[in-house]
Amino acid sequence: MIAKPLADRIGVAAVAKRAGVSTATVSNTLNRPHMVSATTQARVFAAMEELDFVPNGSASALRRGRGALIGLVVPDIVNPFYAAIAKAVATHSRERGYVMALCVSDDDGDTELDHFRMLAEQRAAGAIVVPLHADTRRLDRLRLVGAHPVLIDRKWPVDDGCSVMIDDVEGGKLAVEHLLKGGAQRVGLVNGPHEIPQCADREAGAR
Structure with a gap:
């Protein structure tokens, strides 16, 4: 199937005509659906499906900013x-x-x-x-x-x-508390460099 040239592609006016609504209603269905009833939205979307209409996302983005x-x-x-x-x-x-x-x-x-x-x-x-x-x-x-x-x-x-974020100080504290409650007498900490804030915080909590 060969794609249609841009100039020949279906536009909002064709969708509005097929759905029996105004072009403003089609636009509202796409950009402000809260302003359009569910029944009307269904008609507009059905027309889009029938016509293989693809909304112009770039144009919508320009309107919305x-x-x-x-x-x-x-x-x-x-x-x-x-x-x-x-x-x-x-x-x-x-x-x-x-x-x-x-x-x-x-x-x-x-x-x-x-x-x-x-x-x-x-x-x-x-x-x-x-x-x-x-x-x-x-x-x-x-x-x-x-x-x-x-x-x-x-x-x-x-x-x-x-x-x-994760509270890494609290996380380090909870990890060591869990080991101590399980009867551990000595606890080792395998950690990354202190230049990474999360690593420094985990050690602070563990200590």
Whole structure:
């Protein structure tokens, strides 16, 4: 099957005619569904299906000032921790009508910054970031375009940022308490370098 040229593709007017509604109703069904009754929405979607209509996501993004893109920026994808995060973000993004863009920084600051720029240029609706550096000013470009970045495993240095973190101090404490309650007399700690805040916090809690 040969794809139709752009000029010949079905537009909103054709969908409106098939559904027996105005073009404004078709637009509201796509962008402001709360303004359209369920019955009318069903007619519009049926017409879209019959005509093989594909909405113009770029045009919708321009009208809204943001797209339907959620960026996930992680240091690598081999680590099972980041792979699990990617799977969850992809699933929940799709369920809510968004598309996840997976951006892997490869532990390189310049690559990470390139990803931030790309997400800003695409007017991403949001960005979930495991940052390489504590300097969250690098994320200002995203915040300026309304991309609402959320940090994972890193706290914003100011209170107006959103982070999802584990209390590593409490985690280290609970782990050692569990061993001591089980009768352990000596406890060993296998940890990473203190330059990684989570490692330092785990040792503090363990001690």
